Amino acid sequence: MNRRKSIEIEGVNHGTTPIPQGAKIDRFVFSSAIAGIDPDTGEIPEDPAKQVELVFRHVRSFMENAGGTPDDIGKMTVYLQDEQYRDLVNQEWVKMFPDAESRPARHSTVTNLRRGALVQVEITAVLRES
Numbered sequence: 758m759n760r761r762k763s764i765e766i767e768g769v770n771h772g773t774t775p776i777p778q779g780a781k782i783d784r785f786v787f788s789s790a791i792a793g794i795d796p797d798t799g800e801i802p803e804d805p806a807k808q809v810e811l812v813f814r815h816v817r818s819f820m821e822n823a824g825g826t827p828d829d830i831g832k833m834t835v836y837l838q839d840e841q842y843r844d845l846v847n848q849e850w851v852k853m854f855p856d857a858e859s860r861p862a863r864h865s866t867v868t869n870l871r872r873g874a875l876v877q878v879e880i881t882a883v884l885r886e887s
Contacts, residue, residue, distance in 0.1 A: 768796025
């Protein structure tokens with residue numbers, strides 16, 4: 758039996774590229790880049806706040822599909838098209854992780870993103886033992 762299992766988010770994909778949204782090996786979960794794709798249209802909306810809201814919604818779905826919750830996330834890497842989107846990320850971050858004593862590690866970097874994405878994230882998580 759394979760130790761590795763691909764993880765997907767319904768309505769969100771990497772187009773024609775043969776890459777899953779992430780992978781789970783035993784209790785360890787790793788995501789590919791998760792963008793603010795609207796699952797109804799398959800497009801990335803122009804509105805920065807909507808993109809960031811979708812990114813965090815997809816993080817929650819991704820973790821549920823992996824068998825966990827955002828509480829299992831140990832680290833999130835945030836990729837920003839521009840520094841100006843950091844505040845939007847911080848707003849959603851605090852909604853997802855309201856306890857300042859229990860937040861994942863986070864690193865943010867400004868880089869050139871594709872397809873109109875203004876924000877993307879990658880996560881590493883460890884699920885509870887079952």
